[in-house]
Amino acid sequence: MEKVLEVKDLHVSFKTYGGEVKAVRGVTFDLHKGETLAIVGESGCGKSVTSQSIMRLIPEPPGRFDGGSIVFKGKDLTKLKDSEMRKIRGSDISMIFQDPMTALNPTLTIGDQLTEGILQHMNLSKEQAKKVAVQMLDLVGIPSPQVRLKQYTHQFSGGMRQRIVIAMALVCQPEVLIADEPTTALDVTIQAQILELFRDIQKKQASRLS
Numbered sequence: 593m594e595k596v597l598e599v600k601d602l603h604v605s606f607k608t609y610g611g612e613v614k615a616v617r618g619v620t621f622d623l624h625k626g627e628t629l630a631i632v633g634e635s636g637c638g639k640s641v642t643s644q645s646i647m648r649l650i651p652e653p654p655g656r657f658d659g660g661s662i663v664f665k666g667k668d669l670t671k672l673k674d675s676e677m678r679k680i681r682g683s684d685i686s687m688i689f690q691d692p693m694t695a696l697n698p699t700l701t702i703g704d705q706l707t708e709g710i711l712q713h714m715n716l717s718k719e720q721a722k723k724v725a726v727q728m729l730d731l732v733g734i735p736s737p738q739v740r741l742k743q744y745t746h747q748f749s750g751g752m753r754q755r756i757v758i759a760m761a762l763v764c765q766p767e768v769l770i771a772d773e774p775t776t777a778l779d780v781t782i783q784a785q786i787l788e789l790f791r792d793i794q795k796k797q798a799s800r801l802s
């Protein structure tokens with residue numbers, strides 16, 4: 593299988609009042625097309641910092657990239673200009689965070705939030721973007737997507753909000769989806785449903801790619 597992402601000897605540190613924190617020390621892994629890679633480890637071992645480094649979301653300062661490479665389809669992301677990285681974020685590599693509430697805007701309808709991403713990265717009309725948004729809500733198992741598109745975040749349950757965040761992350765069909773503890777904020781039954789949804793979507797995407 594084709595290698596999509598190659599992280600080699602990644603080092604990231606933070607300057608704090610208590611001194612320098614070496615958050616990531618020499619992380620190396622490869623991700624191939626269609627593959628699921630789970631990074632596990634105790635709290636504070638650097639999982640989030642690793643994922644945020646791939647998206648180049650570490651604020652510098654206090655963060656600092658201390659070395660290594662993050663190669664996505666032949667391009668070293670650590671060397672890209674901010675403007676080039678902005679194009680990759682969301683369209684080629686997407687990320688889902690722990691808490692769906694922080695990822696969603698309470699003042700916009702779900703439809704507006706979904707179509708915003710579509711219009712930014714894909715060359716589509718507003719009408720076409722709306723159609724894609726409906727398809728995405730359907731894919732993540734939101735019933736009556738046409739109606740739900742017009743509603744606001746507070747009208748959805750926690751599990752449904754995370755489904756919407758997943759839809760937003762997948763809307764531009766990214767090559768890599770990074771999920772940083774996407775079920776932590778949810779109760780156990782909903783956690784299982786969301787993990788099942790990931791498996792389901794991956795199967796569908798795999799058949800699309802093959």
Ligand SMILES: Nc1ncnc2c1ncn2[C@@H]1O[C@H](COP(=O)(O)OP(=O)(O)OP(=O)(O)O)[C@@H](O)[C@H]1O
Pocket residue numbers: 606607608613614615633634635636637638639640641642654
């Ligand atoms: N902005 C920051 N400033 C200072 N130190 C930080 C910052 N962000 C992360 N760190 C430190 O980097 C280390 C790795 O943190 P990280 O959040 O990646 O851990 P984690 O493995 O994701 O933990 P958890 O499972 O609890 O989310 C920790 O020691 C943390 O305190």
